Amino acid sequence: MKMNNRYLVGAYIRLSKEDKNLNNKDSESIKNQKEIIRKYIEENNYKLIEEFVDDGYTGSNFNRPGFIRMIEKIKNKEINMVIVKDLSRLGRNNIETNEYIDRFFPKYKVRFISILDNVDTEIDSIGNEMIPFKVLMNEYYNRITSKSIRASLKSKKQNGLFLGWKAPFGYKKDKKDKNRIVIDKKAANIVKEIYRLRENGYSTIEIKNILDDKKIPTPSVYSNMKNKTLKWSQFTINEILKNETYIGNLIQGKRKKIFGLKSEIKNPKENWIIVNNTHKPIVSKETFNYVNSIKKKITNKCSNFYLLKKMMRCKECGYSIGVIKNKKRKQMYTSCTNYQKNSKKCFPHCMNYYKFEEIIIDTIKTILKDNLDNNKYEIIINNGIKRELLLLLIDKIIIDKDKNIEIYFSFKL
Numbered sequence: 001m002k003m004n005n006r007y008l009v010g011a012y013i014r015l016s017k018e019d020k021n022l023n024n025k026d027s028e029s030i031k032n033q034k035e036i037i038r039k040y041i042e043e044n045n046y047k048l049i050e051e052f053v054d055d056g057y058t059g060s061n062f063n064r065p066g067f068i069r070m071i072e073k074i075k076n077k078e079i080n081m082v083i084v085k086d087l088s089r090l091g092r093n094n095i096e097t098n099e100y101i102d103r104f105f106p107k108y109k110v111r112f113i114s115i116l117d118n119v120d121t122e123i124d125s126i127g128n129e130m131i132p133f134k135v136l137m138n139e140y141y142n143r144i145t146s147k148s149i150r151a152s153l154k155s156k157k158q159n160g161l162f163l164g165w166k167a168p169f170g171y172k173k174d175k176k177d178k179n180r181i182v183i184d185k186k187a188a189n190i191v192k193e194i195y196r197l198r199e200n201g202y203s204t205i206e207i208k209n210i211l212d213d214k215k216i217p218t219p220s221v222y223s224n225m226k227n228k229t230l231k232w233s234q235f236t237i238n239e240i241l242k243n244e245t246y247i248g249n250l251i252q253g254k255r256k257k258i259f260g261l262k263s264e265i266k267n268p269k270e271n272w273i274i275v276n277n278t279h280k281p282i283v284s285k286e287t288f289n290y291v292n293s294i295k296k297k298i299t300n301k302c303s304n305f306y307l308l309k310k311m312m313r314c315k316e317c318g319y320s321i322g323v324i325k326n327k328k329r330k331q332m333y334t335s336c337t338n339y340q341k342n343s344k345k346c347f348p349h350c351m352n353y354y355k356f357e358e359i360i361i362d363t364i365k366t367i368l369k370d371n372l373d374n375n376k377y378e379i380i381i382n383n384g385i386k387r388e389l390l391l392l393l394i395d396k397i398i399i400d401k402d403k404n405i406e407i408y409f410s411f412k413l
């Protein structure tokens with residue numbers, strides 16, 4: 001086949017220290033990126049001018065020698081096509097990455113190809129339309145992973161044997177080693193949900209109501225104990241929110257036996273035996289610290305916070321859709337704010353808010369799952385669907401009087 005000389009290709013390859021630590025699988029390695037790009041160039045008979053390699057450079061800015069050299073060559077018209085393995089190689093910074101794709105490349109008539117994302121700016125493709133979404137998610141992903149890597153590199157693993165008769169809620173005893181605890185996925189998800197709600201500003205009583213509403217089993221129900229409490233208590237929720245077990249620390253000696261007494265008594269905190277990093281955490285240290293720092297700010301009065309606050313609009317009148325609580329404050333309902341003021345002006349738009357929130361979260365999860373690779377998807381889901389993420393993705397949610405929901409995203413779909 002004849003070489004296509006119309007395009008002079010610059011292959012851009014980047015690997016950060018974080019990528020090296022995160023991906024043992026080598027999928028991001030320089031060698032692998034080169035192979036994918038070379039194969040692509042070969043199949044399409046393009047002419048490779050140069051491979052620009054930035055080894056050990058973060059994607060959160062563009063101060064990288066290889067990248068800068070490539071930009072120079074583009075300006076000198078020595079290159080008119082840029083190929084990367086995937087968008088995150090170009091950059092993980094939302095604004096600047098879009099700036100290069102939307103303005104700089106078109107300005108210099110550079111055709112841009114991101115192989116694994118099916119992006120090719122010369123042709124119409126779904127991949128092109130997903131660029132803003134992918135770039136957005138790359139930046140978000142970068143934000144949540146770099147934190148956890150820094151934390152995990154710092155701390156070396158210490159040893160601690162678990163001697164309790166029953167693992168803390170969220171964990172179970174390791175079948176192979178009874179002195180270790182491992183994550184019990186189902187229960188761990190409940191713990192995560194409690195942290196997520198608190199992180200998003202819900203008070204203990206609100207969390208209690210949500211859990212009871214959704215019929216989430218309490219720890220005693222879950223582990224089928226003799227004395228079951230069917231409803232969640234604020235006490236249990238608070239205990240979970242301040243328990244360092246969930247960040248991987250083993251805490252023992254909370255209670256002690258007194259000779260001659262049948263029951264145990266509380267041991268003062270300074271006598272607890274705490275060993276750090278003995279098992280897999282369920283929540284990150286950042287989340288734990290944050291949750292415990294805001295604790296005092298959240299009173300058990302109405303916190304007036306909810307995940308989708310200010311994102312919902314009324315289709316009929318254009319006013320915002322708010323949330324109202326019924327008298328006993330056991331339920332939250334959506335409601336057109338215009339209707340609240342004057343019931344003649346609009347319709348109630350009344351839905352069970354938590355169920356509604358669940359629908360939105362499920363939709364977001366589906367979109368993430370369909371458009372991200374598994375590794376990234378898992379990490380983002382494990383981090384929890386938080387307001388920060390929803391604000392990035394959702395432009396607005398329109399609700400009509402018949403309770404039809406339209407979600408407008410901040411990217412094209």
Ligand SMILES: [Zn+2]
Binds near residue numbers: 319
């Ligand atoms: Zn309305």
